[in-house]
Amino acid sequence: MKIRIKFAKSGNMKFIGHLxxxxxxxxxxxxxxxxxxxxxxxxxxxxxxxxxxLGVGITSDxxxxxxxxxxxxxxxxxxxxxxxxxxxxxxVLDYRQLPDQSKTAMSIVSCADYTLTxxxxxxxxxxxxxxxxxxxxxxxxxxxxxxVKQTKxxxxxxxxxxxxxxxxxxxxxxxxxxxLKVSTGSTDNTKPELVMEHFYNYLGLxxxxxxxxxxxxxxxxxxxxxxxxxxxxxxxxxx
Amino acid sequence: MSxxxxxxxxxxxxxxxxxxxxxxxxxxxxxxxxxxxxxxxxFPDVYxxxxxxxxxxxxxxxxNRRSDVYCERVYSPWPDLxxxxxxxxIPLFALESQDPIKDFDFLGxxxxxxxxxxxxxxxxxxxxIPLHASERGDDMPIVIxxxxxxxxxxxxxxxxxxxxxxxxxxxxxxxxxxxxxxRQEGLSRADFxxxxxxIPGIYxxxxxxxxxxxxxxxxxxxxxxxxxxxKVEKQLVMDMSQAPYPQKxxxxxxxxxxxxxxxxxxxxxxxxxxxxxxxxxxxxTREKDIEQLKxxxxxxxxSTGHEEISLxxxxxxxxxxxxxxxxxxxxxxxxxxxxxxxxSLRIDAFSLDVMGKVQDIKKSSLTFAPEAGSQRxxxxxxxxxxxxxxxxxxxxxxxxxxxxxKLYFMLGLPTETTEDMQAIAELANDIAVRYYEIPKEQRNGxxxxxxxxSFFVPKPFTPLQWAPMCTxxxxxxxxxxxxxxxxxxxxxxxIRYNWHEADVTVLEGVFxxxxxxxxxxxxxxxxxxxxxxxxxxxFDNDRWLEAFDETGIDIGFYTLRQRDLSELFPWDFIDAGVxxxxxxxxxxxxxxxxxxxxxxxxxxxxxxxxYGGGVCFEDQN
Numbered sequence: 031m032k033i034r035i036k037f038a039k040s041g042n043m044k045f046i047g048h049l050x051x052x053x054x055x056x057x058x059x060x061x062x063x064x065x066x067x068x069x070x071x072x073x074x075x076x077x078x079x080x081x082x083x084l085g086v087g088i089t090s091d092x093x094x095x096x097x098x099x100x101x102x103x104x105x106x107x108x109x110x111x112x113x114x115x116x117x118x119x120x121x122v123l124d125y126r127q128l129p130d131q132s133k134t135a136m137s138i139v140s141c142a143d144y145t146l147t148x149x150x151x152x153x154x155x156x157x158x159x160x161x162x163x164x165x166x167x168x169x170x171x172x173x174x175x176x177x178v179k180q181t182k183x184x185x186x187x188x189x190x191x192x193x194x195x196x197x198x199x200x201x202x203x204x205x206x207x208x209x210l211k212v213s214t215g216s217t218d219n220t221k222p223e224l225v226m227e228h229f230y231n232y233l234g235l236x237x238x239x240x241x242x243x244x245x246x247x248x249x250x251x252x253x254x255x256x257x258x259x260x261x262x263x264x265x266x267x268x269x
Numbered sequence: 270m271s272x273x274x275x276x277x278x279x280x281x282x283x284x285x286x287x288x289x290x291x292x293x294x295x296x297x298x299x300x301x302x303x304x305x306x307x308x309x310x311x312f313p314d315v316y317x318x319x320x321x322x323x324x325x326x327x328x329x330x331x332x333n334r335r336s337d338v339y340c341e342r343v344y345s346p347w348p349d350l351x352x353x354x355x356x357x358x359i360p361l362f363a364l365e366s367q368d369p370i371k372d373f374d375f376l377g378x379x380x381x382x383x384x385x386x387x388x389x390x391x392x393x394x395x396x397x398i399p400l401h402a403s404e405r406g407d408d409m410p411i412v413i414x415x416x417x418x419x420x421x422x423x424x425x426x427x428x429x430x431x432x433x434x435x436x437x438x439x440x441x442x443x444x445x446x447x448x449x450x451x452r453q454e455g456l457s458r459a460d461f462x463x464x465x466x467x468i469p470g471i472y473x474x475x476x477x478x479x480x481x482x483x484x485x486x487x488x489x490x491x492x493x494x495x496x497x498x499x500k501v502e503k504q505l506v507m508d509m510s511q512a513p514y515p516q517k518x519x520x521x522x523x524x525x526x527x528x529x530x531x532x533x534x535x536x537x538x539x540x541x542x543x544x545x546x547x548x549x550x551x552x553x554t555r556e557k558d559i560e561q562l563k564x565x566x567x568x569x570x571x572s573t574g575h576e577e578i579s580l581x582x583x584x585x586x587x588x589x590x591x592x593x594x595x596x597x598x599x600x601x602x603x604x605x606x607x608x609x610x611x612x613s614l615r616i617d618a619f620s621l622d623v624m625g626k627v628q629d630i631k632k633s634s635l636t637f638a639p640e641a642g643s644q645r646x647x648x649x650x651x652x653x654x655x656x657x658x659x660x661x662x663x664x665x666x667x668x669x670x671x672x673x674x675k676l677y678f679m680l681g682l683p684t685e686t687t688e689d690m691q692a693i694a695e696l697a698n699d700i701a702v703r704y705y706e707i708p709k710e711q712r713n714g715x716x717x718x719x720x721x722x723s724f725f726v727p728k729p730f731t732p733l734q735w736a737p738m739c740t741x742x743x744x745x746x747x748x749x750x751x752x753x754x755x756x757x758x759x760x761x762x763x764i765r766y767n768w769h770e771a772d773v774t775v776l777e778g779v780f781x782x783x784x785x786x787x788x789x790x791x792x793x794x795x796x797x798x799x800x801x802x803x804x805x806x807x808f809d810n811d812r813w814l815e816a817f818d819e820t821g822i823d824i825g826f827y828t829l830r831q832r833d834l835s836e837l838f839p840w841d842f843i844d845a846g847v848x849x850x851x852x853x854x855x856x857x858x859x860x861x862x863x864x865x866x867x868x869x870x871x872x873x874x875x876x877x878x879x880y881g882g883g884v885c886f887e888d889q890n
Contacts, residue, residue, distance in 0.1 A: 042271065042290045042291075042292050045280055046522045047287070050523055053524065054522055056574070057294075057520060057573065057576070058574060059574070060570075060575075060576070061571065061574040072629035074606050076606075086281065086286065087280075087281045115574070117292060117293065117294050117296075118271075118292060119292060240281065
């Protein structure tokens with residue numbers, strides 16, 4: 031049966047890269063006695079895939095991995111067993127059964143949302159109100175926001191308006207912060223920092239490296255037209 | 270969330286930030302204010318290498334079982350971070366608490382290979398601890414060294430306050446008790462060191478006076494005070510089943526070199542190969558109890574979640590209950606997706622059967638370490654492997670489906686002739702011939718035989734410690750002879766040949782048998798930028814040659830001389846168990862090409878019997 035696991039990555043664990051996070055979970059499955067299925071052959075590996083790799087330095091409350099198991103305890107028991115096997119900074123939030131014909135999370139991810147807070151020493155002089163006005167004219171008013179995207183080989187023009195589903199200023203610990211909901215996945219992956227870079231350019235400012243601490247809230251499937259659905263909501267709780 | 274010593278800006282700029290944040294599974298957390306002794310344990314190489322070391326895991330676990338000690342870890346910052354820390358004057362910190370090392374009570378180094386010596390200086394330097402023990406004040410950590418290289422600690426003696434000679438399980442309790450007592454009594458660093466030098470196994474370099482003769486050799490090595498012992502006795506564990514062993518080893522996030530459960534099955538080796546330091550200094554061979562090993566295997570796989578378990582020993586085939594242990598591991602864990610890796614196994618029917626069960630035969634290769642190409646040369650080094658045994662093992666393996674063979678040899682052994690070197694290529698060819706004896710329809714294409722040669726470095730406390738080494742050019746000439754000989758073999762297309770760098774070998778030779786005067790060159794090389802010398806991409810031989818030149822040290826004096834039997838060696842003050850008389854007997858037998866039987870066949874009176882256990886007393890209770 032197919033299982034989707036939701037987990038949070040916080041604190042110092044933001045420095046653990048995607049591949050190492052995968053290896054960490056492979057070992058955690060064994061420690062938690064999850065009856066995970068293995069591929070066949072001489073070097074069998076666990077059947078496991080991640081939804082959307084999280085960059086080094088980013089924290090998250092909504093990471094997903096899909097696994098296949100032969101048998102399973104309940105959601106509550108499994109979450110508990112996995113959390114017994116976690117280190118500080120990794121926390122399993124949910125464990126749900128997916129319909130057998132489900133596609134992997136990786137192939138259906140379409141969007142993710144983030145909050146970007148200012149790191150100490152990088153704060154802006156602008157108030158929340160002022161920033162809201164600039165976002166209005168930068169993001170809400172125009173039909174198109176065409177920007178140049180540098181890729182490894184070439185550069186291309188992309189339209190941020192099509193890739194950014196929500197952009198607003200919020201308050202975090204008395205300071206301004208930004209909420210962004212952006213296109214995610216293998217085709218139109220948009221980094222929230224890229225949007226902020228163009229936003230800063232629009233303000234006539236250069237965005238310094240390390241200005242923001244990025245935090246991911248959740249990962250979704252679906253589309254802007256038909257609505258987004260959290261990957262977690264696609265599974266059933268096991269009782 | 271615990272505070273980190275490095276800022277996000279630094280951690281997100283450097284390679285592999287996970288090396289510096291700690292927080293790994295099974296990391297020990299204590300309140301530093303609640304302990305009497307803070308111990309920083311260092312492996313002076315990059316994190317992924319250091320985290321793979323079993324000895325640190327054992328001591329980390331053992332120290333932290335004490336409620337009055339908090340043992341933390343520190344590894345060499347990679348050059349990218351090292352530069353930043355130096356420029357920004359960020360003091361080097363321990364992974365657990367992220368506190369500066371300079372505030373600790375002890376800084377302990379495990380010293381596993383000579384080419385890490387500049388990394389030791391980097392650790393001290395970044396920690397803002399004076400490089401020379403003599404310049405450290407009462408507020409600085411006690412810098413302590415242990416591990417195989419401390420069987421000749423002299424080249425690095427002035428950088429250390431004390432060395433621990435032998436296996437770490439024994440004397441640390443006494444050392445910690447003394448430290449606490451000295452602290453309570455408000456005694457100085459010098460007073461503590463003077464008393465520590467009286468604990469068995471503890472060597473305090475500053476308590477000994479060294480003089481040299483006109484020939485440049487050591488002429489005397491004497492304690493400065495009457496209460497300081499003239500000989501420092503190696504410490505070793507005699508009750509292996511009572512020795513602590515970590516059942517919850519640390520599991521790094523980064524892929525360490527040793528990314529698996531390591532089950533130590535025995536210490537020591539019965540074989541007595543004359544070049545092998547480990548085979549001498551870990552005498553006598555001591556086995557662990559099989560039932561305990563089974564429990565450990567289960568507990569450690571459970572607590573780590575590792576997908577592989579490996580047996581650790583110098584010669585696993587000599588563990589008397591190997592078959593039972595390996596079958597237990599296969600029966601209990603192999604079906605659960607746990608790989609079983611079996612290094613240092615003799616190739617025979619049993620090991621081939623086991624490997625056939627746990628490995629992909631098509632991908633895996635067989636490893637033989639004949640160490641020398643000719644039988645004459647193997648008799649010199651007392652390597653029991655014969656050509657017949659190798660061909661028999663290889664033949665069985667080829668018939669079982671294997672087609673890759675790796676062969677390890679040494680060049681530059683004493684008494685070596687051109688014929689001995691050419692015999693390396695001939696042996697590889699004979700193995701290939703054996704493969705092609707299998708009917709074409711039963712074999713799977715060509716065989717692949719890889720020859721690797723390293724250059725022999727004589728080590729202290731081995732029978733070959735008197736032997737001369739060669740110059741870099743002579744070593745390369747030897748590799749060329751082998752390379753030519755490979756090209757002349759009928760099956761040359763099935764044979765590949767690699768050889769090690771010769772310049773590193775010469776330096777290793779200087780450090781292995783050097784004296785206190787070498788320290789100046791090590792320090793100069795570090796000042797010139799030498800770091801991570803064990804990494805070929807960072808090793809710069811010219812820098813080292815300049816450092817020796819500028820400090821007036823003649824490399825040839827340490828490497829090219831055949832040492833006289835009466836010469837006083839810098840390491841002779843250590844009692845490593847094996848007596849100098851035994852080593853001299855073995856050196857003479859080497860020169861006469863006479864073999865010595867292994868410990869189970871006949872006792873050779875090496876001296877290790879005095880420890881009262883292990884293989885010396887097998888079948889006698």
